[in-house]
Amino acid sequence: MKILQISNRVPWPLNEGGTLGIYNYTRSFSELGHQVTLYCLDGLKHNTPVAEATKELQKYAKVYIHPINTDVVVGDAFKGLLKNESYNVSRFYNAIFEEEIISLLNQEKFDVIQLEGTFLGPYIETIRSHFDGLISLRMHNVEYEIWERLAANEKNPLKRLYLSRLATQLKKYEKQLLAKVDVVVPVTEVDAAKFKALKSDLKIFVSPAGINLDEWQFAPTNNFTNWYHIGSMEWHANKEAAEWFITEIHPNLAAAFPAYKFHLAGKGLDKFNFENINQLNATAFVPSAYSFVAPLDVCVVPLKSGSGIRVKILEAMAAGKLVISTTIGAQGIPYVKGEHLLIADTAEEFTAAYTQLNNGSIDATKIVNNARKLIEDAYSTDAITSQLVNYYSKNV
Secondary structure, three states, X not given: OEEEEEEOOOOOOOOOHHHHHHHHHHHHHHHOOOEEEEEEXXXXXXXXXXXXXXXXXXXXXXXXXXEEOOOOOHHHHHHHHHHOOOHHHHOOOOHHHHHHHHHHHHHOOOOEEEEEOHHHHXXXXXXXXXXXXXXXXXXXXXXXXXXXXXXXXXXXXHHHHHHHHHHHHHHHHHHHHHOOOOEEEEOOHHHHHHHHHHOOOOOEOOOOOOEOOOOOOOOOOOOOOEEEEEOOOOOHHHXXXXXXXXXXXXXXXXXXXXXXXXXXXXXXXXXHHHOOOOXXXXXXXXXXXXXXXXXXXXXXEOOOOOOOOOHHHHHHHHOOOEEEEOOOOOOOOXXXXXXXXXXXXXXXXXXXXHHHHHHOOOOHHHHHHHXXXXXXXXXXXXXXXXXXXHHHHHHO
C-alpha cells in the first residue's frame, strides 16, 4: 500500500507526544512493508534541526519539509474574529505548500492519504480535487474542547471572552471538516463520541497512540522522590499545567519533603525563569525523552485543559514510572484509579499522594507493574498500526 502522510509539524526530535504520535505511525507503516511519503509543514518557531530530521525520517519514508511562519499576527487574529473564521487553522495555510501537494499528487499515485489533525483542513478540498482514494483524518485531540477548557480556566475576562470565541469558531470548523473526509481516526473512544455528536453518520476507526516497547523499556526505580513533567511549553495546555504545578503544588511539596525534587523539561521552556526555585531542575531541550525519564521516579500530568490521549502517560507506564495525573490528563486511557495510576485534581491531592507514598500506604510497585501490562496489551505500536492498515485495505 502507498501511504501519503501529511503533517503540520515535523515529527522530530522525539521529545513530545505529538511528534511521537506521528513518527511511530510513519515507522510502523514502513516496517510493515508499506511505501510511505511524509510531507510536513515546519513552523519556523520550532527551530527544527531539518537536516537531522530528514536523515532520520528518510529511514522510513520519502520526506518533504516545507517551512512556514505560524506565529500569531495580531492584525490577522483580529480579522479572523471579525470574519468569524478560525485563525487557529488559517495560520497553517500556505499557497506554495498547497501547490507542492498538487504537484506530488499529479506525479505519484497513493492508496491512502492520512492527514495528521485539524490544521491540515485548509488543504482537503484541493487534495480531494486531485485524489480519488481514501482520505483519513487522524485527530490527535478534540481541538475545540482544549480551547473551551482554556477559556473556562482563564481569569482575565477579556482574554476568557477571546478564547471562548476561538473555541466556538474551531468547533464550527471541525464540524465542517469531518464531512470532507472518508474516515476520522481519533485516539480514544471518548473523542470518537464527541466527533459523532458533531456528525452522527461519521465513519470512525479508533486508533490509539502507540508506544515502541523496544525503546520504552521497563526501568522502575523503586523510589518516589524525583517527580517530573515533560511536554512542549509551546502548547497552551502544557504551559498552563506546568504553571499551576509550580505555583500551587511544588512549593508545598518542597517545604514538607526535603528529599523531593521536581524535574521539568519541554520545548519552548525558558529555564532561566526557574533558576531560583528550590528543588526544581528545568531543562529546555532533551534529545531523548526516554533518557530524561528513565532515571526519574514519578510522572506528574497536571493538565487542566487537554483532550485526546497523553502519550507521556503511556510512555511513563511503559518505562515503569508511577503516574499521578489529573482526571483530564488521564482521559482516554482505560485505567483503574489506584491500579494503573493515581488521580489528583487539586494541590491537596497531589500533596496527599506524596504523603501516602512516603508512609508506604500506596503499593507503588503493584501500580507500576499493572501499568506496564496495560501498555503491552493495548498500546504496542506495531499491533495498533497493523489494525489501522487492515481497516484502510478494506476501504480503499
